[in-house]
Amino acid sequence: MREASNRSNRRVVYETLRRKVLTLELPPGTSLSENELAASLGVSRTPVRESLILLGEEGLVRVFPKVGSFVSRVDAERVADAQFLREAVELAAFDDIPGTLDPELVAELRANLEQQREARLDLEKFFELDEAFHHGLLRLSGHGRAWSTVVAAKGHLDRARRLGLHETNGMGRFVDEHHSILDAVVAGDISSARDSLRAHLRAVFDDIEKTRQRSPELFATDDGSVPVRRSIAVWE
Amino acid sequence: MREASNRSNRRVVYETLRRKVLTLELPPGTSLSENELAASLGVSRTPVRESLILLGEEGLVRVFPKVGSFVSRVDAERVADAQFLREAVELAAFDDIPGTLDPELVAELRANLEQQREARLDLEKFFELDEAFHHGLLRLSGHGRAWSTVVAAKGHLDRARRLGLHETNGMGRFVDEHHSILDAVVAGDISSARDSLRAHLRAVFDDIEKTRQRSPELFATDDGSVPVRRSIAVWE
DNA sequence: TCGACGCTGCTTACATACAAGACCTGCCAC
DNA sequence: GTGGCAGGTCTTGTATGTAAGCAGCGTCGA
Numbered sequence: 001m002r003e004a005s006n007r008s009n010r011r012v013v014y015e016t017l018r019r020k021v022l023t024l025e026l027p028p029g030t031s032l033s034e035n036e037l038a039a040s041l042g043v044s045r046t047p048v049r050e051s052l053i054l055l056g057e058e059g060l061v062r063v064f065p066k067v068g069s070f071v072s073r074v075d076a077e078r079v080a081d082a083q084f085l086r087e088a089v090e091l092a093a094f095d096d097i098p099g100t101l102d103p104e105l106v107a108e109l110r111a112n113l114e115q116q117r118e119a120r121l122d123l124e125k126f127f128e129l130d131e132a133f134h135h136g137l138l139r140l141s142g143h144g145r146a147w148s149t150v151v152a153a154k155g156h157l158d159r160a161r162r163l164g165l166h167e168t169n170g171m172g173r174f175v176d177e178h179h180s181i182l183d184a185v186v187a188g189d190i191s192s193a194r195d196s197l198r199a200h201l202r203a204v205f206d207d208i209e210k211t212r213q214r215s216p217e218l219f220a221t222d223d224g225s226v227p228v229r230r231s232i233a234v235w236e
Numbered sequence: 237m238r239e240a241s242n243r244s245n246r247r248v249v250y251e252t253l254r255r256k257v258l259t260l261e262l263p264p265g266t267s268l269s270e271n272e273l274a275a276s277l278g279v280s281r282t283p284v285r286e287s288l289i290l291l292g293e294e295g296l297v298r299v300f301p302k303v304g305s306f307v308s309r310v311d312a313e314r315v316a317d318a319q320f321l322r323e324a325v326e327l328a329a330f331d332d333i334p335g336t337l338d339p340e341l342v343a344e345l346r347a348n349l350e351q352q353r354e355a356r357l358d359l360e361k362f363f364e365l366d367e368a369f370h371h372g373l374l375r376l377s378g379h380g381r382a383w384s385t386v387v388a389a390k391g392h393l394d395r396a397r398r399l400g401l402h403e404t405n406g407m408g409r410f411v412d413e414h415h416s417i418l419d420a421v422v423a424g425d426i427s428s429a430r431d432s433l434r435a436h437l438r439a440v441f442d443d444i445e446k447t448r449q450r451s452p453e454l455f456a457t458d459d460g461s462v463p464v465r466r467s468i469a470v471w472e
Numbered sequence: 473t474c475g476a477c478g479c480t481g482c483t484t485a486c487a488t489a490c491a492a493g494a495c496c497t498g499c500c501a502c
Numbered sequence: 503g504t505g506g507c508a509g510g511t512c513t514t515g516t517a518t519g520t521a522a523g524c525a526g527c528g529t530c531g532a
Binding site: 008009010038043044045046047064065066067068 | 514515516517518522523524525
């Protein structure tokens with residue numbers, strides 16, 4: 001197998017699986033057999049297994065020894081944990097925002113918001129821009145590298161959010177909130193920026209809570225029980 | 237169904253290696269050959285390799301394809317990132333401390349402080365108690381589960397701290413600071429508790445910075461270069 | 473009807489074999 | 503002496519073989 005890419009097979013498998021789990025293309029409870037995945041992806045079990053272990057550490061997959069691996073349920077506790085973590089980090093970063101902002105970064109954030117406006121009806125595209133925006137906010141204070149930790153911890157939060165947003169009709173409101181945040185930061189009104197950001201993050205979380213009360217079956221406190229084994233065509 | 241209770245070989249290898257890296261028993265730059273480790277530990281390459289991959293994701297080990305795996309250098313940037321993260325999380329948790337504390341947990345923290353006093357000259361024992369104390373502070377606000385994320389992110393910070401504390405003569409000062417924090421929390425003075433905690437965490441970080449200026453060779457911005465291969469007896 | 477038991481097929485965990493690339497070392501030409 | 507090349511030996515990456523355990527289901531007995 002000579003793929004000219006310097007990205008290892010494991011990296012590709014890991015990123016592919018992770019994306020499919022986060023986008024709910026692989027819904028919670030889906031069986032992830034090493035053999036099936038390996039056959040589907042045209043690789044051996046080794047890189048698949050290593051990827052499942054990593055996803056297991058991230059909490060996106062549960063591996064039951066000698067039984068099977070499954071996409072983890074959306075755990076309400078983990079969602080709340082991630083919410084707490086991201087709020088703590090993003091708000092704390094605002095305390096370290098310098099007096100004069102990096103103009104290039106500000107321009108990038110403004111351009112991002114324009115694209116958000118255009119993509120407000122395209123869930124996946126919007127999510128991608130939303131991620132870049134919040135990462136950019138962290139970079140304003142020089143704490144951009146902390147984003148990766150937040151990303152690794154908020155898988156359950158992202159899935160819960162997608163569960164809710166599948167039923168909404170547009171992310172225009174979020175774009176407005178993003179604008180308020182950025183405007184306050186640029187105006188140097190950090191206190192106002194903090195309030196706007198907190199309100200924004202809380203609004204997102206409230207949407208999730210509403211979804212949970214409407215459709216509790218989508219959520220579950222992960223009690224360690226093995227999901228019913230289903231024959232799901234994991235790959236097309 | 238048991239999942240966590242069954243400690244697999246991989247789990248044991250991972251935890252063993254992680255501990256040795258964090259305690260500097262395996263100092264930065266040490267070569268970690270999969271074959272050597274497997275032979276030393278009496279297992280095959282598989283669990284060793286999987287552990288190295290996990291440690292690589294944590295930033296404690298760098299894996300250079302076809303070249304070798306090495307204990308990562310203590311990266312000043314990662315130390316600062318972890319400091320920012322833990323400070324953000326621990327301080328934010330104080331905002332959610334309930335009016336009436338869990339008396340059992342408070343008793344546990346007080347007992348922990350007693351032990352800290354006794355162990356103030358025993359570096360490793362003190363570290364263990366320190367970890368439990370800060371974890372306990374998070375649990376006071378119901379955010380105990382966020383600690384695991386902090387732990388996973390602060391490997392470089394812990395190593396840097398150990399580098400510094402190897403040269404000090406006792407952790408009595410830290411015990412006093414811990415007392416101040418807990419006393420303020422119990423007294424219901426959250427604002428004062430926040431100040432004390434921030435001062436404590438900053439003091440720890442300042443110690444690290446002092447160490448870095450005294451011994452810059454122990455730190456290094458990890459530029460991706462392969463360390464000089466050394467024949468180190470990794471295991472006794 | 474219902475419960476116990478064993479077989480069968482699946483799973484992951486671990487071990488091992490093979491592949492491919494990087495580095496070191498020593499030889500050789502000059 | 504010195505530069506360059508080749509080969510040997512290390513490394514990790516991947517593939518595959520082996521072991522052990524759980525679950526589901528059919529069978530059998532009461």
